[in-house]
Amino acid sequence: MQDQKIAIIGAGLSGLVAAINLENAGFQPEIFEATDRAGGRVKTDYREGYTFDHGFQVLLTEYPATQKYLNYDLLELEKFYPGAVIYNQGKQDKIGDPLRQLSLLFPTLTSKIGSFADKLKILKLNTELKKKSFDDIFLAEEKTTLRYLQDYGFSSDIIHNFFKPFFTGIFLEHELKTSSRKFEFVYKMFGKGSAAIPKKGIQAIPNQLMAQLKQTKIHFNTPVESIQDQQVIFKNGGVEQFDFVIIATEASHLISNLNNQHTLWKSVDNYYLSVKQRVFEEPMIGLIADDEALVNNFYYVSKPKAEEHLLSVSIVKPHELSQEELKDKITEDLKTYVGIDPLEFKRFYHIEKALPIMQTVTYMLPKSETQLKDQIFLAGDQLANGSINAAMLNGESAAQAVISKIKDGFINLG
Ligand SMILES: Cc1cc2nc3c(=O)[nH]c(=O)nc-3n(C[C@H](O)[C@H](O)[C@H](O)COP(=O)(O)OP(=O)(O)OC[C@H]3O[C@@H](n4cnc5c(N)ncnc54)[C@H](O)[C@@H]3O)c2cc1C
Numbered sequence: 001m002q003d004q005k006i007a008i009i010g011a012g013l014s015g016l017v018a019a020i021n022l023e024n025a026g027f028q029p030e031i032f033e034a035t036d037r038a039g040g041r042v043k044t045d046y047r048e049g050y051t052f053d054h055g056f057q058v059l060l061t062e063y064p065a066t067q068k069y070l071n072y073d074l075l076e077l078e079k080f081y082p083g084a085v086i087y088n089q090g091k092q093d094k095i096g097d098p099l100r101q102l103s104l105l106f107p108t109l110t111s112k113i114g115s116f117a118d119k120l121k122i123l124k125l126n127t128e129l130k131k132k133s134f135d136d137i138f139l140a141e142e143k144t145t146l147r148y149l150q151d152y153g154f155s156s157d158i159i160h161n162f163f164k165p166f167f168t169g170i171f172l173e174h175e176l177k178t179s180s181r182k183f184e185f186v187y188k189m190f191g192k193g194s195a196a197i198p199k200k201g202i203q204a205i206p207n208q209l210m211a212q213l214k215q216t217k218i219h220f221n222t223p224v225e226s227i228q229d230q231q232v233i234f235k236n237g238g239v240e241q242f243d244f245v246i247i248a249t250e251a252s253h254l255i256s257n258l259n260n261q262h263t264l265w266k267s268v269d270n271y272y273l274s275v276k277q278r279v280f281e282e283p284m285i286g287l288i289a290d291d292e293a294l295v296n297n298f299y300y301v302s303k304p305k306a307e308e309h310l311l312s313v314s315i316v317k318p319h320e321l322s323q324e325e326l327k328d329k330i331t332e333d334l335k336t337y338v339g340i341d342p343l344e345f346k347r348f349y350h351i352e353k354a355l356p357i358m359q360t361v362t363y364m365l366p367k368s369e370t371q372l373k374d375q376i377f378l379a380g381d382q383l384a385n386g387s388i389n390a391a392m393l394n395g396e397s398a399a400q401a402v403i404s405k406i407k408d409g410f411i412n413l414g
Contacts, residue, residue, distance in 0.1 A: 002026045004243040004406055007232050009224050012040025013388060014379040015248030016209040017069055017395035019216040025403045028215040029246075032232065034223035037203075038210050040249070041354065042388070044201030047347070051201040051301065055270045055351045056169070056314045057388075059205065060186070062193030065392035070208055076199035080299075081284045082190065086113060087337045088161050088289040092279070095162055097126070097191070103282070114158030121154060129188040137184045138363040145171070148180035165287035168316050169297040172266040172355045179361045182385055195285075205388070227254050230375050244405075246398045248379040251372065258372075263382045265353040269315040271330055272301070272347040274308050275340050288337045294319060294326075295333040308343065323348060355386035364393035367401040368411050377401055 006022055008015045011033035022029045037043070043054040059066055061077065083096015083104050093111040096104035108119065129137075143151070145167060149159050164176060170186055171178040198204035210218070223235040227247065232240050252258040278300060280286070286298045294315055301310040313330055321329060327345050334340040362384045370377045379398035381391035401411045 002028075002406070005241070006030070006244045006246065006402060007032060007240070007242040008246045008248055009227070009232070009254065010034075010040065010247070010249035010380070011038035011206075011210075011218055011220075012248060012380070013042060013206060013209065013391040014381065014395035014398075015040075015246070016206060016213070017065070017392045018246050018248055018379055018399040020069065020209065020212050021396050021399035022403065023213060023215045025399075025407075027403075028217070031216060031218045032222045032224050032234070033218060033220050036220050038218065038220075039203055039206030041351070042202050042206050044203035045347070046201070050272070050310055050346070052272055052347050052349075053197070053202045053270075053312070054349045055268050055354060056297065056299065056312050057202055058195040058197055059202075059388060060189040060193055061196055062189045063387075063389040063392075065389045065396070066205075069212075069392055070205065075204050075208060077194075077196035078199055078283065079194040079196045081282050082194065083108070083284060084162070084166055085280050085282075085284050085286045086161060086165065086289055087286065088113070090337070092338075093161075094280075094284070096284075113161045115155055117153075118155050118158040121152065122158075125152065125187065126191040129184055129191055132184065132188065134185070134363045137188065138181050138361070140181060140184070142179045142181055142360060144177050145180055145183040146176035148183060149176070161289045165289045165296060166285075169285070169287070169314060172268050172316055174296070174317050179358070182361050185363070185385070224254060226256065227376060228256075229373075242375075244375050244377065244402045246377045246379055246395075246402065247372075248395055248398070250380065250382055251378055255372070255376070264357040266355045266357055266386075267318075267350065267352050268354045269326065270349045270351065271313045271315070271326070271345060273311050273313065273330070273345045274343040275311050275334075276308065276343060277340050278304055278309055279338055279340060286338065288333060290337055293333045293337055294321075294329050295337075298334075298338075310346070311340070311342075356382035358382075358385060361385040364390055365397050367397050367404065370394070370398040370401045371405075371411060 006029040008031045011031045019029050045052045081101045086093045093113050094107035095111045168174040225233045225235045250263045252261045281304050296316045298313045331342050365383045377398040379394040384390040404411050
């Protein structure tokens with residue numbers, strides 16, 4: 001057993017993975033978490049027999065970090081088909097990867113979205129990205145995703161009617177301004193694996209990480225006010241001394257000289273509502289491509305045979321509607337573009353800080369770059385790219401840096 005005192009601030013995925021790494025090296029870290037549960041942005045409420053994730057998010061099964069830290073079988077992953085059902089000007093089109101889901105071959109080939117040349121380019125890009133390493137992707141020159149798609153030769157039709165609605169839901173911005181590195185990474189992940197949600201909701205992910213912790217003490221409802229050298233100062237006035245501190249959340253509000261380095265965030269609204277109609281049977285994501293629509297994407301949370309279906313609807317475009325006005329607009333969008341009549345609005349989440357806005361994105365933070373001060377280390381997705389994968393890898397990186405500092409006296413690069 002190692003006797004150094006190590007504090008981790010934040011029980012999101014990054015903090016939990018940091019703790020797993022420290023435990024595996026014989027330490028007994030303590031996590032201080034502001035809220036009453038672990039998982040941070042990965043959260044589910046269980047009410048009236050329904051599973052309500054806080055915002056639509058998926059695990060991409062090809063993420064190296066989730067493959068390393070999670071047991072997919074125990075998560076009972078429910079996978080989406082590789083594609084989407086797109087609504088545009090009153091028409092429904094299915095488009096996807098027929099090489100992995102044969103039933104998508106005919107609808108994809110006959111879909112009116114994009115030219116035949118576009119469809120061939122989608123397959124070509126797939127093949128090219130499968131061969132690219134993460135270094136190839138994350139060391140490449142960055143441009144906006146929109147510019148990247150245009151430079152690749154995709155038609156404005158397929159950009160507007162497929163890439164834009166699809167990636168709006170992933171990037172949480174509707175102009176495709178996000179870095180081409182992130183686009184290539186996500187496209188590569190989609191091309192090889194599946195998008196999936198655990199049967200018990202997305203919160204099953206942090207729950208599984210937490211279950212791996214045997215020597216870590218988690219203090220819930222314990223917000224940290226600031227960190228001064230090795231002192232952790234709590235909002236309740238308490239102060240505790242640690243040998244090392246890993247800040248697994250945005251650090252600017254905790255460290256005085258980082259005050260001017262605030263992360264900017266992208267927001268999303270997520271409404272759950274019950275509906276009678278099931279407009280497609282397959283486990284797919286529905287997208288509304290019409291410019292006038294506010295709803296970006298929707299999916300059926302419940303299984304096709306249920307009498308009443310629970311629909312999750314995401315709104316990404318900025319708006320100033322009240323909750324009531326938003327309900328009206330969602331009702332109008334679903335009726336007009338998709339042909340669904342909402343029955344009852346059940347739950348609403350506005351997630352103000354959903355994904356960090358990044359000037360430049362990287363795959364992960366190398367060990368040596370996690371160190372802020374002698375005894376203070378940084379983790380969290382906002383230091384590389386907003387994703388489950390980056391959150392976990394940065395937690396691992398910070399913990400490994402601390403371990404190597406203790407064992408070797410310096411941060412070795414291995
Ligand atoms: C709506 C939505 C959709 C998303 N979609 C996807 C997706 O499809 N695929 C994907 O890969 N990723 C997605 N993400 C991103 C993914 O959820 C995040 O990258 C990941 O959860 C970040 O984990 P983290 O540990 O770095 O940060 P966080 O989850 O933010 O954890 C930080 C923790 O620190 C705690 N904390 C903060 N300040 C203090 C303090 N002062 N004292 C104590 N504790 C503190 C917080 O309460 C929180 O628990 C999505 C996120 C959202 C919100």
